[in-house]
Amino acid sequence: MNLTLEGQILTPIVRKRPEFRLFGCQIRITKIRRRYFTKITASKPMYPYAYICYLGKIIISYVCKTETQAMRKLQTLMEIEAIGRFQSEGMGYIQWLKGSLKATFSNGSDTPGNTQRTYRKVKIRQGLPHNLSPAVEEVIQLGILHDFFQTSKHRSKIYVEPPITDQILRERCQQHHDHTDDPVIEKFRKYDHLSALITRKHRSPRLSRYNWKSSRKINFKQLAQEIAEVSTSVYKLYRYIYESKDLELLNESLEFGHSSLRQHLLILINLIVNDYQKEVF
Amino acid sequence: MSSKHKNLSSQRIILKVKCYTPISKPLNGSLPRSNNSHMLRLYPIKYQYGTGKEKKEAETQIYLIKGLRGAVRHAVMWVCKTYGMEVCHTTDKQEDKSGNKLLPAGFHLLAACAKEQSCIVHEIFGSKGKESLIAVFADPITSVNHKTAQFDQQIQNVHIATENRVNKTYDGKTVQDFGERYFSGHFSFEINVTRCSSTQIGLLIEAIMNIEKMGRGYNSGYGHVLVEAFQLLNRTIERKPIFETDSGEFKIQQIIDNQPLKQEVKDAMKGWEKYRELVA
Ligand SMILES: [Zn+2]
Numbered sequence: 001m002n003l004t005l006e007g008q009i010l011t012p013i014v015r016k017r018p019e020f021r022l023f024g025c026q027i028r029i030t031k032i033r034r035r036y037f038t039k040i041t042a043s044k045p046m047y048p049y050a051y052i053c054y055l056g057k058i059i060i061s062y063v064c065k066t067e068t069q070a071m072r073k074l075q076t077l078m079e080i081e082a083i084g085r086f087q088s089e090g091m092g093y094i095q096w097l098k099g100s101l102k103a104t105f106s107n108g109s110d111t112p113g114n115t116q117r118t119y120r121k122v123k124i125r126q127g128l129p130h131n132l133s134p135a136v137e138e139v140i141q142l143g144i145l146h147d148f149f150q151t152s153k154h155r156s157k158i159y160v161e162p163p164i165t166d167q168i169l170r171e172r173c174q175q176h177h178d179h180t181d182d183p184v185i186e187k188f189r190k191y192d193h194l195s196a197l198i199t200r201k202h203r204s205p206r207l208s209r210y211n212w213k214s215s216r217k218i219n220f221k222q223l224a225q226e227i228a229e230v231s232t233s234v235y236k237l238y239r240y241i242y243e244s245k246d247l248e249l250l251n252e253s254l255e256f257g258h259s260s261l262r263q264h265l266l267i268l269i270n271l272i273v274n275d276y277q278k279e280v281f
Numbered sequence: 282m283s284s285k286h287k288n289l290s291s292q293r294i295i296l297k298v299k300c301y302t303p304i305s306k307p308l309n310g311s312l313p314r315s316n317n318s319h320m321l322r323l324y325p326i327k328y329q330y331g332t333g334k335e336k337k338e339a340e341t342q343i344y345l346i347k348g349l350r351g352a353v354r355h356a357v358m359w360v361c362k363t364y365g366m367e368v369c370h371t372t373d374k375q376e377d378k379s380g381n382k383l384l385p386a387g388f389h390l391l392a393a394c395a396k397e398q399s400c401i402v403h404e405i406f407g408s409k410g411k412e413s414l415i416a417v418f419a420d421p422i423t424s425v426n427h428k429t430a431q432f433d434q435q436i437q438n439v440h441i442a443t444e445n446r447v448n449k450t451y452d453g454k455t456v457q458d459f460g461e462r463y464f465s466g467h468f469s470f471e472i473n474v475t476r477c478s479s480t481q482i483g484l485l486i487e488a489i490m491n492i493e494k495m496g497r498g499y500n501s502g503y504g505h506v507l508v509e510a511f512q513l514l515n516r517t518i519e520r521k522p523i524f525e526t527d528s529g530e531f532k533i534q535q536i537i538d539n540q541p542l543k544q545e546v547k548d549a550m551k552g553w554e555k556y557r558e559l560v561a
Contacts, residue, residue: 010421010434011323011345033324038310048310055324078520078533079291088413089350095434096520100530 001070003062005077005099012037012053013084013092016201022083023076024062031056036203037091050203051085058083058094070101122198124266128238128273136276140234142172142188143268144241147252147261148227149173157209157250157261160220162228169231187281195268199252199259206257213260214249241265294542295514296472296482298489301507306463307347307496317443317460318497321345323421326434330427343421343436349470350417352495352506354406356488361402362387364557368402369394401556405481414477415485419470439466463503479545483553486511486546513549515540 009029014037018029033055038048060077064070077096084092132140145164147157151174164170176185176192204212223246230236241247247262275281309321323343329336354371361368370388377383384390392408394400407413424441441464448456472489474482489511496504517538522531 011418012321035321035323036310037321040310050310074522078522082416088407088416089347090345090416090418093418096533096535098530098532099522100528102529 001064001067002102003060003064003070003074003099005060005062005074005096007058007060007094007096009055009058010093010095011091012055013058013094014051014053014086015084016052018054018056023060023080025060025073025077026062027083028059028061029054029056030059037086052202053084053091067101074099074101122267122270122274124242124270125273126242128235128269129277130235132234132273132276136272136281137234138184139188139191140269140272141169141231141237142176142184143191143272144234144237144265145169145227145231146173146176146188146192147265148224151175151177153177156224157252158218158220158223158227158247159209160224162224162231164228164231166231191268191271194271195264196252198267199264200256202258203255204257206251206254209250209254211249211251211260212257216249218246218249238269241269291518291520293473293475293516293518294477294482294545295516295539296474296485296489297469297512297514298472298492298508299467299469299510300492301467301509302465302495303505304463304465304502305496305504305506306461306498307349308462309347318462320441320462320464321347326423326432326436328425328427328430328432328436330425330430332429336431339425339427341423341425343423344441344464345421346419346464346468346470348496349419350415352492353415353417353472353485353488354402355494356492357402357405357484358388360484360488360491361400366400366557366560368400369406369408373408401481401484405477405485414474414481416473417470418473419468422464422468424464437468439464439468441465461497467509478552479549480552480556482513482545483549483551483556486513486550487553513542513546515542 012035013029018032020027035053035055036050037053038050040048062070062073062077064073080094082092083094086092128140145162149161149170150156154177172182172185175182176188180186206212210218227237227240230240241262244262247265248260250261251257252259252261252264272281306318307320308318310318321344323345325340325342327338327340329338331337351371358368358370367387367389369391370384371391372383373391375382375384375390389400392403392411394403395408395411403411405414420435420437422437422439422441425438430438441462443460443462445458445460447458450456472485474485477485490508492506492508493499494504495506498504517540519536519538521534521536523534524531
């Protein structure tokens with residue numbers, strides 16, 4: 001049997017994602033309106049912490065064998081008043097409206113072709129594979145270096161631009177936010193967006209490039225010099241980023257003070273390599 | 282997640298509080314790059330108005346009143362302090378980075394009491410790792426001028442507007458202008474006290490009678506709250522699926538029944554009186 005229950009969200013549900021499992025059911029929020037719920041703690045009154053939360057319709061689906069099981073489950077599900085964090089402050093309240101109880105198809109879903117969505121984590125490689133074509137290497141090189149240069153949108157994310165002599169590469173890095181016909185930049189941009197989407201989780205504005213983890217000062221001049229020294233080889237560059245402890249302490253975006261520049265770059269490169277190996281690059 | 286199951290009961294005890302505020306700012310943090318501070322906006326809803334046969338329809342925004350639990354908590358803390366009890370403060374640090382003291386005299390750090398015997402505030406409000414016994418909820422607020430407005434869901438109609446303020450230097454130069462949303466009017470909120478003991482309910486009752494402030498800017502005259510009435514209710518909520526056809530689709534019918542509890546209020550207040558004489 002396939003049981004679904006639909007409700008209206010009265011006050012925002014504080015959860016990281018709009019799809020999750022709870023009470024042994026698959027829960028999905030549709031017609032999403034995103035909100036931020038802020039909290040101020042006594043020890044840090046200047047920096048409110050923002051939690052992401054969702055409004056919209058909530059749909060619970062539950063699959064089981066017999067009708068009595070389904071009806072018993074429905075009885076407990078209807079008693080749920082709220083879901084998510086900060087329920088004691090009135091968040092996450094739900095009003096149940098309607099639902100349906102239907103026989104399932106043999107594959108356990110409500111329509112024959114409906115397969116469940118799966119989330120796969122991006123695996124971070126220790127080093128790059130050795131069969132890359134020059135075209136991919138070019139995009140990877142841009143991918144690693146792009147945030148270290150000043151563009152129309154931001155300053156160098158390590159404050160100091162690495163002294164790289166390759167003029168074409170320099171210009172590409174500086175123009176990666178602009179509208180150009182350069183095919184390398186256009187290829188790269190898709191992966192940059194994808195990687196930023198994955199790493200930007202909690203909005204928490206910062207005034208400097210240091211993220212919330214960082215506890216020490218970084219020598220940016222030395223960092224830029226070291227990057228420039230290894231910039232000729234993508235393999236060396238990747239290893240440098242992989243092993244760098246400094247890049248872990250910087251954020252990728254000022255709006256997201258918990259993000260890390262190192263993670264952003266590694267995910268970006270691994271997405272490119274994954275696509276290259278699947279031959280969809 | 283099995284711990285959340287203990288709320289699942291059709292019977293609950295509700296402490297309903299009716300209040301009035303001349304001006305209050307229960308604001309959510311301001312948006313990046315914005316000078317305006319807003320309340321937590323929910324979603325637009327449709328409502329009907331008019332007296333004749335043909336009703337007119339209009340749309341309005343609804344908002345959440347934030348910080349009610351904080352207001353209740355602070356009232357509870359100060360009630361305990363006036364009776365000479367040492368209870369949890371909201372901070373878990375003695376001082377901040379620049380050395381300003383965070384913990385006022387007469388309180389201990391949040392959850393400092395958890396190892397030996399939890400104080401009554403810690404029992405009710407909990408801390409990291411200990412769930413709170415109560416939940417505070419208020420129906421969303423909106424601002425509608427039509428006196429005949431009818432809503433499909435539970436909405437409180439108050440006055441909502443923006444106050445524009447300007448920061449000026451001593452010789453009158455404008456430094457910064459900003460706006461803050463506020464609301465004004467009669468409203469009510471509810472505390473779910475199903476899991477509280479009689480003594481704890483007694484303390485909460487005494488505290489809500491002493492709620493004075495909520496939201497931002499109490500020292501500049503904002504956020505004064507007048508509690509007008511309260512009621513202890515035994516609420517039964519029954520939900521039933523109503524199957525319409527053979528298609529398997531159903532609608533959910535909800536029946537809510539409220540029974541006022543009078544004797545329980547007296548018992549709770551007596552229990553609290555005994556407790557505080559014992560402790561203080
Ligand atoms: Zn305590």
